[in-house]
Amino acid sequence: MLPDTNPIYGESPRCDLHADLHEIVAKYSGEKTNLLQMLIEINACAGYIPKDAAIYIAATLDIPLARIESVASFYSLLHLQPVGEYRVLFSDNITDRMLGNLDLMEQMCRQLWLQPGKVSEDGLLSINTTSCTGMCDQGPALLVNGYAITKLSSQRVQEIGQLIRNRTPVAEWPADYFNVEDNIRRGGLILDNTLAYGEVLQAAKAITPETIISTIKDSNLRGRGGAGFPTGIKWEACRNAEGDAHYVVCNADEGEPGTFKDRVLLTTQADLVFEGMTLCARAVGAKKGFLYLRGEYRYLLGHLQGVLQRRRNSELLGESIMGEQGFDFDIEIHLGAGAYICGEESALIESLEGKRGVPRNRPPFPVTHGYLQQPTALDNVETFCQAVMALHMGAEAYRAIGTEKSSGSKLISVSGDCAYPGIYEYPFGVTVRQVLEDCGAVNIQAVQISGPSGICIGEHEFNRKLGFEDLPTAGAFMVFDDSRDLFEVARNFVHFFAHESCGFCTPCRVGTSMLKQTMDKIAAGHGTKHDLAEIENLDHVLQTTSHCGLGRTACNPVLHTLKHFRPAYESRLKSLDFEPAFDLDGALARARQMTGRDDAGAHLKESE
Amino acid sequence: MTNTFQLDGATVPFEPGQTVMQAALAADQYIPHLCYHPEFKPHGSCKLCTVKVNGRTMASCTMPAEAGLEVESDIDEINALRRTLVKMLFAEGNHFCPSCEKSGNCMLQALGYDLEVHAAGFRHQYPDRPLDASHPDILLDFNRCILCELCVRASGEVDGKNVFALAGRGNSKHLIVNAESGQLKDTNIALTDKAMQVCPVGVILKKRVGFSQPIGDRRYDESPISAQALQDAPRPPSGAEHD
Numbered sequence: 044m045l046p047d048t049n050p051i052y053g054e055s056p057r058c059d060l061h062a063d064l065h066e067i068v069a070k071y072s073g074e075k076t077n078l079l080q081m082l083i084e085i086n087a088c089a090g091y092i093p094k095d096a097a098i099y100i101a102a103t104l105d106i107p108l109a110r111i112e113s114v115a116s117f118y119s120l121l122h123l124q125p126v127g128e129y130r131v132l133f134s135d136n137i138t139d140r141m142l143g144n145l146d147l148m149e150q151m152c153r154q155l156w157l158q159p160g161k162v163s164e165d166g167l168l169s170i171n172t173t174s175c176t177g178m179c180d181q182g183p184a185l186l187v188n189g190y191a192i193t194k195l196s197s198q199r200v201q202e203i204g205q206l207i208r209n210r211t212p213v214a215e216w217p218a219d220y221f222n223v224e225d226n227i228r229r230g231g232l233i234l235d236n237t238l239a240y241g242e243v244l245q246a247a248k249a250i251t252p253e254t255i256i257s258t259i260k261d262s263n264l265r266g267r268g269g270a271g272f273p274t275g276i277k278w279e280a281c282r283n284a285e286g287d288a289h290y291v292v293c294n295a296d297e298g299e300p301g302t303f304k305d306r307v308l309l310t311t312q313a314d315l316v317f318e319g320m321t322l323c324a325r326a327v328g329a330k331k332g333f334l335y336l337r338g339e340y341r342y343l344l345g346h347l348q349g350v351l352q353r354r355r356n357s358e359l360l361g362e363s364i365m366g367e368q369g370f371d372f373d374i375e376i377h378l379g380a381g382a383y384i385c386g387e388e389s390a391l392i393e394s395l396e397g398k399r400g401v402p403r404n405r406p407p408f409p410v411t412h413g414y415l416q417q418p419t420a421l422d423n424v425e426t427f428c429q430a431v432m433a434l435h436m437g438a439e440a441y442r443a444i445g446t447e448k449s450s451g452s453k454l455i456s457v458s459g460d461c462a463y464p465g466i467y468e469y470p471f472g473v474t475v476r477q478v479l480e481d482c483g484a485v486n487i488q489a490v491q492i493s494g495p496s497g498i499c500i501g502e503h504e505f506n507r508k509l510g511f512e513d514l515p516t517a518g519a520f521m522v523f524d525d526s527r528d529l530f531e532v533a534r535n536f537v538h539f540f541a542h543e544s545c546g547f548c549t550p551c552r553v554g555t556s557m558l559k560q561t562m563d564k565i566a567a568g569h570g571t572k573h574d575l576a577e578i579e580n581l582d583h584v585l586q587t588t589s590h591c592g593l594g595r596t597a598c599n600p601v602l603h604t605l606k607h608f609r610p611a612y613e614s615r616l617k618s619l620d621f622e623p624a625f626d627l628d629g630a631l632a633r634a635r636q637m638t639g640r641d642d643a644g645a646h647l648k649e650s651e
Numbered sequence: 652m653t654n655t656f657q658l659d660g661a662t663v664p665f666e667p668g669q670t671v672m673q674a675a676l677a678a679d680q681y682i683p684h685l686c687y688h689p690e691f692k693p694h695g696s697c698k699l700c701t702v703k704v705n706g707r708t709m710a711s712c713t714m715p716a717e718a719g720l721e722v723e724s725d726i727d728e729i730n731a732l733r734r735t736l737v738k739m740l741f742a743e744g745n746h747f748c749p750s751c752e753k754s755g756n757c758m759l760q761a762l763g764y765d766l767e768v769h770a771a772g773f774r775h776q777y778p779d780r781p782l783d784a785s786h787p788d789i790l791l792d793f794n795r796c797i798l799c800e801l802c803v804r805a806s807g808e809v810d811g812k813n814v815f816a817l818a819g820r821g822n823s824k825h826l827i828v829n830a831e832s833g834q835l836k837d838t839n840i841a842l843t844d845k846a847m848q849v850c851p852v853g854v855i856l857k858k859r860v861g862f863s864q865p866i867g868d869r870r871y872d873e874s875p876i877s878a879q880a881l882q883d884a885p886r887p888p889s890g891a892e893h894d
C-alpha cells in the first residue's frame with residue numbers, strides 16, 4: 044500500500060517541520076502520554092528528530108530535555124541524528140536470509156557506494172538491517188522511510204537504487220512495490236466468517252456485561268498472543284478491579300519473527316477486531332481503548348482509521364453506542380517505533396504512556412494496574428476476533444471446535460521452505476505434519492514453532508499437535524528443509540534477541556550480547572568445547588534470572604538446536620579446548636579496512 | 652504462620668506491603684543486592700537479589716512478602732547465579748578497581764569479594780564511554796556505570812532536578828545528562844544533591860577528595876558488605892539537606 048497523503052504522515056514533499064511542530068503538539072493535546080506519538084510524527088516528517096524540535100517539545104510539554112533522548116533512543120525506528128533522506132532497512136529475519144536479503148543489500152550498497160549502517164556523505168540515504176518486518180511469506184522485504192516493500196529481487200533492488208539516486212519521492216514510486224498480499228491459504232472460523240459489521244454487538248445489546256464474561260469463560264477461550272491466559276478470567280478480573288477508569292488495549296505489536304497473522308487480520312478483519320474490543324469494553328466497563336500498532340505496519344494506519352470512522356458514523360463507536368445511553372467507547376491507534384519488547388504487555392503499556400518500553404515489575408498486573416495504573420484488559424488481535432465468534436456462536440458451539448483443552452481455531456503464519464507460504468487457519472489440534480503437507484513442504488529438517496522464543500522441533504516430533512496442551516504457539520511456523528544450517532538459524536535468532544533486549548536487567552542486557560559474541564566466535568571457526576559450556580551457563584542464568592519473557596526465552600533457539608542438532612555446532616568447533624576470546628587478527632580488521640589491504644601480509648598467521 | 656515467611660530456615664516477620672528484601676533486611680537478614688536502596692522504591696534490575704521461592708527463582712527486592720513462603724537465598728545454586736551476574740557487570744563496563752577511587756567503598760567490588768568472584772570469567776566488552784569532567788566539582792566516569800538508575804531516581808524523586816536519564820537500549824544502554832550540551836557543567840546539580848550520594852560504584856565522584864580516605868580504611872575494608880545489612884533496612888528518603 045502506498046504511503047498515504049496525510050500531510051503529517053506523508054513522506055514527500057518533506058514537510059516544513061517548524062510550521063508543523065505546533066500542529067503536532069496540538070494534535071496530541073500537548074499530553075505527555077503522547078510524547079512517543081509526537082516523536083514518531085517528527086521523525087516521519089524530518090527523517091529524524093532535530094535537536095531544536097526536541098528542545099521545543101521538552102519546553103512545551105514541560106519535561107526534561109534528556110527525556111526526549113531517553114525515549115527516542117529506545118526505539119530503533121527513531122533517530123536523533125540525520126540518517127538520510129531515504130532510509131532503507133532490510134528485514135533481517137532468517138526467512139529473509141534464506142531468500143537472499145544480504146546479497147540484495149550488498150548489491151544496493153555497491154550500486155549506491157555505501158556501507159551498511161552508514162549515512163552517505165551527501166546525506167541522501169542510509170542502508171541497514173532491521174528485525175523481522177512481518178512480511179516473511181513475501182520476502183525478502185525492506186522498509187523505505189517506514190513503508191514496507193515486499194518481494195525484493197535483484198531487479199527491484201536495482202530500480203529502487205535508481206529511484207533513490209534520482210531523488211524520486213517515495214510517494215511516486217511504483218505502487219506495486221508496496222503491495223502486501225494477504226496470502227490466505229486456508230480459511231476457517233475467523234477468516235471465512237460472514238458476519239455483518241456490528242451484528243454481534245447489536246445482539247450483545249440484549250445481554251449484560253456479566254453474561255458476556257460468563258460466555259467467554261464458558262467458551263474456554265485462551266489468549267492467542269503466546270501466554271494463553273484464559274480471556275474470560277482476565278476480563279472478569281478487569282471488570283472487578285477498582286479504578287477511576289477502565290481501558291481496553293489491543294496488542295498489534297506482532298514483533299515475534301515469523302509472525303504475520305495479525306497483519307492479515309487487521310487488513311481483512313479490522314471490523315471483527317474493533318467489534319471484539321467494543322464487546323470487551325462493554326464487559327469490563329471501559330470508555331477508552333487503544334490499538335497499539337507496530338511501527339512496521341504503519342502503512343495500515345489509513346485503512347484502520349477509515350474503518351474506525353465508518354464505525355463511528357454507524358454508531359458502533361463513540362457516545363451512546365447503538366443509541367444506548369451510557370455505552371460510550373472509542374478507540375485510538377498508537378504506533379510503535381521498532382521495539383519487539385513492546386509486545387510484552389507491561390512494556391506495551393509503558394510505551395502507550397509515551398515512555399521507554401521497559402517491562403514493569405509484576406505484580407501488580409495490568410488487569411488491576413495497567414494504563415495510567417488503571418484496570419486494563421489487554422489482548423492480542425486474534426483473541427478479540429475469537430471472542431466475537433465465541434459470543435456469536437455461544438460457548439458450547441465454540442468449545443466444540445478444536446480440542447478439549449484448546450477451544451476454537453488458530454491462525455498460523457507459515458514461511459520458509461514451502462511452496463505456499465501464507466496464512467492457514469485450523470481448528471486447534473492440527474499436527475505439524477498436516478500443516479507441512481498443506482503448505483507443500485518437502486524434505487523438512489525442522490520447524491520453528493511460535494518464533495525464536497518458541498521451540499524448534501525435528502522430524503521425529505512432526506506428529507505433535509498445535510494447541511495449549513502440546514505445542515502452544517503465537518502463530519509463527521518457520522519451515523527449514525534439509526539444506527539449511529540450523530546453527531545459522533539459531534545464530535540469527537540470538538542476534539535478534541541481543542538487538543531487542545530492552546537493557547533493563549543485567550542477565551538479558553549482558554547475557555544476550557555475550558551469547559551473540561559466542562555464537563559469532565563459533566561461526567568464525569574459533570569455537571571450542573569451552574564455548575559450548577559457556578553457552579549452557581549463559582542459558583541457565585538468562586532463563587532463571589531475567590526480568591521478562593524476552594530474556595527468559597532468548598536462549599531457547601540455542602538450547603533446542605544444541606539438543607537436537609548438536610553436530611551443527613560441533614562440526615564448527617576447533618579441536619582446541621580453549622581459544623582466547625581476543626582475536627588478534629580480527630583486531631587488525633579496521634586497519635586493513637582503512638588501508639584497503641586484505642592480502643596475506645595484512646593478516647596475522649593463525650597459530651594452530 | 653501469620654505474616655511470617657521462612658528465609659534459609661529463619662522465621663522472618665513482615666508487614667503487608669513489604670517485599671521479601673525489605674522484610675528480610677528489617678529482620679537483620681542479609682540478601683545480596685545492588686540496585687535496591689533502602690530509601691527508594693525497589694527497582695528490580697540488577698537481579699543480584701535473586702532467591703528461590705517455593706522452587707522458583709524471583710527477585711526478592713520486588714517480590715511481595717507473603718505468609719508461608721519458603722525462601723532460599725544463601726545456597727550454592729543461587730550464589731552461583733549471583734557470581735555470574737557480578738561477572739557480567741564487571742565484563743560489561745570498564746572496572747579497573749586498583750586505580751578506582753571508589754575501591755573499598757564500591758558495592759560491586761564488595762559483592763565480588765563476598766561472593767568469591769576471583770576472575771572476570773567472561774570476555775570483557777571494553778565499551779567506549781568517555782568521561783565527563785566538565786563540572787568544576789564533579790567527575791562522571793561512565794566506565795563504571797552498572798545502570799542501576801539510582802542516580803536517576805534520586806535526582807528525579809528526591810532532588811526534583813532530573814539531572815540524569817538513561818538512553819539507548821540493550822547493551823548500548825547508557826547514562827545521559829540533562830543539558831542541551833549533554834555536559835554536567837550545564838546542569839543544576841549540586842554537591843549536596845541526593846544524586847551525589849547514591850551511586851553504588853565509582854561513577855559520580857566529588858573532585859579533589861579522591862583518595863583522601865586511604866584504601867584499607869574504607870567501608871568494605873572494615874567488614875564485608877553482608878555484615879552491614881542493617882544500614883540497608885528500609886527508611887524514608889534522607890534527601891533535601893540543601894533545601
Ligand SMILES: Cc1cc2nc3c(=O)[nH]c(=O)nc-3n(C[C@H](O)[C@H](O)[C@H](O)COP(=O)(O)O)c2cc1C
Pocket residue numbers: 265266267268269270271272294295296297298299383384385386387388389421422423424426591592593
Ligand atoms: C518479549 C515478549 C513479546 C511479546 N510480543 C507479543 C506480541 O507481539 N503480540 C502479542 O499479542 N503478545 C505478545 N506478547 C505476550 C503479551 O505479553 C501478552 O501476554 C498478550 O498480548 C496478552 O494477550 P492474549 O491474552 O490475548 O494472548 C509478548 C510477550 C513477551 C514476553
Ligand code: SF4
Pocket residue numbers: 384402543544545546547548549551552589590591592593594595
Ligand atoms: S529480560 Fe531483557 S527485555 Fe526483559 S526486562 Fe530484562 S533486559 Fe529487558
Ligand code: SF4
Pocket residue numbers: 795796797798799800801802803826849850851852854855
Ligand atoms: S551512575 Fe551510578 S547510580 Fe547512576 S545508574 Fe550508573 S551505577 Fe547507577
Ligand code: FES
Pocket residue numbers: 683684685686687694695696697698699700701710711712713
Ligand atoms: S537488588 Fe533486586 S534486582 Fe537489584
Ligand code: FES
Pocket residue numbers: 746747748751752753754755757758759760795852853
Ligand atoms: S571498584 Fe571502581 S567501580 Fe567498583
